[in-house]
Amino acid sequence: xxxxxxxxxxxxxxxxxxxxxxxxxxxxxxxxxxxxxxxxxxxxxxxxxxxxxxxxxxxxxxxxxxxxxxxxxxxxxxxxxxxxxxxxxxxxxxxxxxxxxxxxxxxxxxxxxxxxxxxxxxxxxxxxxxxxxxxxxxxxxxxxxxxxxxxxxxxxxxxxxxxxxxxxxxxxxxxxxxxxxxxxxxxxxxxxxxxxxxxxxxxxxxxxxxxxxxxxxxxxxxxxxxxxxxxxxxxxxxxxxxxxxxxxxxxx
Amino acid sequence: xxxxxxxxxxxxxxxxxxxxxxxxxxxxxxxxxxxxxxxxxxxxxxxxxxxxxxxxxxxxxxxxxxxxxxxxxxxxxxxxxxxxxxxxxxxxxxxxxxxxxxxxxxxxxxxxxxxxxxxxxxxxxxxxxxxxxxxxxxxxxxxxxxxxxxxxxxxxxxxxxxxxxxxxxxxxxxxxxxxxxxxxxxxxxxxxxxxxxxxxxxxxxxxxxxxxxxxxxxxxxxxxxxxxxxxxxxxxxxxxxxxxxxxxxxxxxxxxxxxxxxxxxxxxxxxxxxxxxxxxxxxxxxxxxx
Numbered sequence: 001x002x003x004x005x006x007x008x009x010x011x012x013x014x015x016x017x018x019x020x021x022x023x024x025x026x027x028x029x030x031x032x033x034x035x036x037x038x039x040x041x042x043x044x045x046x047x048x049x050x051x052x053x054x055x056x057x058x059x060x061x062x063x064x065x066x067x068x069x070x071x072x073x074x075x076x077x078x079x080x081x082x083x084x085x086x087x088x089x090x091x092x093x094x095x096x097x098x099x100x101x102x103x104x105x106x107x108x109x110x111x112x113x114x115x116x117x118x119x120x121x122x123x124x125x126x127x128x129x130x131x132x133x134x135x136x137x138x139x140x141x142x143x144x145x146x147x148x149x150x151x152x153x154x155x156x157x158x159x160x161x162x163x164x165x166x167x168x169x170x171x172x173x174x175x176x177x178x179x180x181x182x183x184x185x186x187x188x189x190x191x192x193x194x195x196x197x198x199x200x201x202x203x204x205x206x207x208x209x210x211x212x213x214x215x216x217x218x219x220x221x222x223x224x225x226x227x228x229x230x231x232x233x234x235x236x237x238x239x240x241x242x243x244x245x246x247x248x249x250x251x252x
Numbered sequence: 253x254x255x256x257x258x259x260x261x262x263x264x265x266x267x268x269x270x271x272x273x274x275x276x277x278x279x280x281x282x283x284x285x286x287x288x289x290x291x292x293x294x295x296x297x298x299x300x301x302x303x304x305x306x307x308x309x310x311x312x313x314x315x316x317x318x319x320x321x322x323x324x325x326x327x328x329x330x331x332x333x334x335x336x337x338x339x340x341x342x343x344x345x346x347x348x349x350x351x352x353x354x355x356x357x358x359x360x361x362x363x364x365x366x367x368x369x370x371x372x373x374x375x376x377x378x379x380x381x382x383x384x385x386x387x388x389x390x391x392x393x394x395x396x397x398x399x400x401x402x403x404x405x406x407x408x409x410x411x412x413x414x415x416x417x418x419x420x421x422x423x424x425x426x427x428x429x430x431x432x433x434x435x436x437x438x439x440x441x442x443x444x445x446x447x448x449x450x451x452x453x454x455x456x457x458x459x460x461x462x463x464x465x466x467x468x469x470x471x472x473x474x475x476x477x478x479x480x481x482x483x484x485x486x487x488x489x490x491x492x493x494x495x496x497x498x499x500x501x502x503x504x505x506x507x508x509x510x511x512x513x514x515x516x517x518x519x520x521x522x523x524x525x526x527x528x529x530x531x532x533x534x535x536x537x538x539x540x541x542x
Contacts, residue, residue: 067453087539088457095455105450109269117263122456127263166454 016040016076017174017205018064023073025059025230033059034230037073041207043173046200048216049209051227057178057209058102060227064176064207065099066090078173095123098172098204100180104163106151112138112162113147119170137165140195142188156183164192168199175199177208181215193218257463258470267451268444268464277436278472278479284429285480285522286487288422289515293488295418296514297506302411309400311338313381315388316396317369324369327392331371334387336379343370429522430529433469437533440465448538458538465534466527473526477519484515 018041025034034056041047051057062068063075066082075083077093098119106115117134121127138144141161151159160183167175175196181189193215200206208215216222226233317327324342331340348367352360359365375381385397401408441448448461492506507515 065453067449091452091455091457093455094453099453105446105453107267107447107450110266114263114266118451119454121263122451122454122460127261130263 015043015079017043017045017078018207019074019076020063021074021076023063023070023075025056025063025068026071032071032230034063034070034227036231039225039232041205043205044200044203045205046197046219046222047205047207048219048222048224049207049227050211050213050216050224051233055227056230057227059230061099061176061178061207061209064174065097066094095119095170096173098167098170098175100160100164100167100175100177102178102182104151104159106159106162106166108151111148111150112143112154112158115151115162116165116169118166123170133169134165137169138162141165142191157185157188160184161188161192164195168195168204171199171202172204174205175207177206179210180208181210181212189215190218257467260463260467264464267447268440268468275436275439275472277432277469278476280432281429281473281476281522281526282480282483284425284432285477285519286484287480288425288522289481289484289518290487291418291422291425292518293484293507293511293515295415295422296511298411298418299415300506300508300511302408302415305404305411306401306408309404311375311377311379312400313373313375313384314343314398314400315371315373315392316398317371317392318394324371327369327395328371330391331373331388334384336376336384337373338376339374341372343372345369426522426525430525433473433526433529434533436469436472437465437530438537440468441534441537449541452541458535461538462531462534466531469530470523470527473523477523477526480522481516481519488515 018039020037020039023034023037024032026032037060049057049060059068063070064077066077070083073083074081078096080093082090082093107118110118113134116137117130120130120133135144135147138147141164143158143161143165146154146158149158151162154162160180164177164180167177177196180196181192184192189212196206196208197219210216216224315327315331317324328340328342331337345367348370349361352365352367354360356365375384381399388397389395451461488507
C-alpha cells in the first residue's frame with residue numbers, strides 16, 4: 001500500500017484497484033442510467049466524483065460497493081473480475097471496502113459504539129479486540145462521550161461521523177463516501193478530509209462523491225471524475241488530474 | 253461449534269432487537285405442539301387397541317351347527333379330539349336366546365324360533381385354520397367354520413383408517429407449523445430489511461445474517477414446543493386417569509413406554525423442523541438479493 005502511494009507521488013504508474021470497462025447500467029426496462037464507463041482508479045489514489053444531481057453518481061457508487069451488478073461491461077476490483085462473480089464471493093470483497101452512505105444507514109437500535117464496531121465484529125473480531133479501536137475511532141470523530149447513544153438521539157452531523165467511523169474502522173483498502181461532509185460544519189468537514197487524507201497516506205484508495213468543490217480544492221493531488229447524464233465527460237478545464245481510460249497509464 | 257449460533261455473544265444478540273414471545277410464532281407453535289401430541293397419542297392408543305383386539309381374536313373361531321341338524325355332543329367330541337384345537341366351548345342356548353331377546357323382543361326367547369348351535373374354539377399355536385376348517389366342515393354335516401376376525405374386520409378396518417387419519421392430521425399440522433415459521437421468517441426479514449442491507453453492505457455473509465433469524469425462531473420454537481408439551485402431557489394424564497397411567501403400563505395400557513418415547517420426541521422434532529424451515533426460508537430470501 002505504502003509502496004503504491006509512493007509510486008503515485010513519484011510519478012510511477014499505479015496498479016489499478018478499480019477498473020471499469022464499457023460498463024452500462026439500467027434498472028429494469030428503463031433507459032441506461034450509466035453508459036460506456038471506461039476508467040480505472042489507481043491503488044492508493046484519492047479521487048472525487050462530481051456531477052449534477054441525477055447524473056448517476058449514486059448508481060456508480062453502488063456498482064463500486066457491490067450492491068448492484070452492471071447490465072453490461074466488466075468491473076474489476078482488487079484485480080478480480082466481479083461483474084458476474086457468484087454472490088458468495090462478494091462478502092469477502094465488501095469487507096475490503098468502507099462505505100459512507102449519504103443517508104448514513106446506521107442501525108437504529110444499536111448504540112454509536114455498536115454501529116462503529118459492526119465491521120470488526122462481522123469480520124470475526126472478539127469483543128476484547130473491538131473495544132479499544134472503536135473507542136479510539138469515536139474519540140477521533142469527537143464522539144467519545146456519545147458511545148452509548150442511539151442514532152435517533154444524535155444530530156445529523158453526529159450520525160454522519162458515526163457512519164464515517166464505521167466505514168474506516170477496519171482500515172479498508174477502498175473507501176467510498178457519498179457526500180460525507182453534507183451534514184457537518186466546515187471545521188468538521190476539514191477534520192474528516194484530514195482523516196481521509198491520513199487513511200490515504202496509509203494506502204487506502206479514497207473515492208468521495210461530492211458537490212463541494214472546496215473539498216477538491218483543499219486536497220492536493222486528488223483526481224476528479226465527472227459524470228453527466230450517466231457518462232464520463234471530457235474533463236477539459238474542470239479536471240486538474242483526470243483519471244486514465246482503462247488500460248492506460250497514470251499521468252502525473 | 254455446530255450449535256454456536258444458538259449461543260452468540262451479547263453484542264451479536266443485540267443485532268436483532270425484540271425479546272422472545274413477542275410475535276405469534278411461539279404461541280402458534282405451542283398450540284400446534286399441543287394438538288400434534290394429543291393427536292399422536294390418540295393415534296397410538298388406537299393402534300394399540302386395534303392390535304390388542306386383533307391379537308385377542310387371532311386364533312378364535314366359531315363352528316355353527318344348523319338348528320335341529322347335527323348332534324352338538326358328537327361335534328364337541330370330534331372338536332376336542334382334534335389336535336389343532338386347544339380349547340372348545342359350547343355357547344349355551346339360553347345365552348343365545350337372551351341375546352336374541354335383546355334384539356327381537358320376547359319373540360326371540362320363544363322355543364319355536366330355531367337357533368343354531370354355536371361352539372367357540374381356539375386354534376393351537378401354529379395350526380392352519382384352512383386345514384381345520386375343511387376337516388370340520390367335512391366331518392360335521394352342515395357345519396360352518398367362522399373366524400372371529402371376519403366379524404371384526406370392519407371394526408379393525410375403521411380403526412386402521414382412524415390411525416391413518418390421525419397420522420395425516422399430524423402431518424398437516426406439521427406442515428401448517430412450517431408454513432407459520434416461513435411467514436414469521438419473512439415477516440422478520442421485512443421488519444429488519446435495513447439492518448440486513450447494512451450488514452450485507454459491510455460484508456456479512458448470508459450465513460451470518462441467517463444465524464440471527466434462525467436463533468430467534470429456534471428460541472420461539474423451543475419455548476412454544478415446551479409449553480405445548482407440558483399442557484398436552486397434563487391433558488393426557490387427566491384423560492387417561494391415574495389408574496390407566498400408573499396401573500396399566502405393564503401390558504394393557506393404551507400407551508406404552510415406546511409410545512411415551514415417541515411423544516417425548518415430538519416436541520424435539522417440531523423445534524428442529526421449525527429451526528430448519530426458518531434457516532431455509534431466510535437463506536432463500538437472502539439469495540434473491542445481491
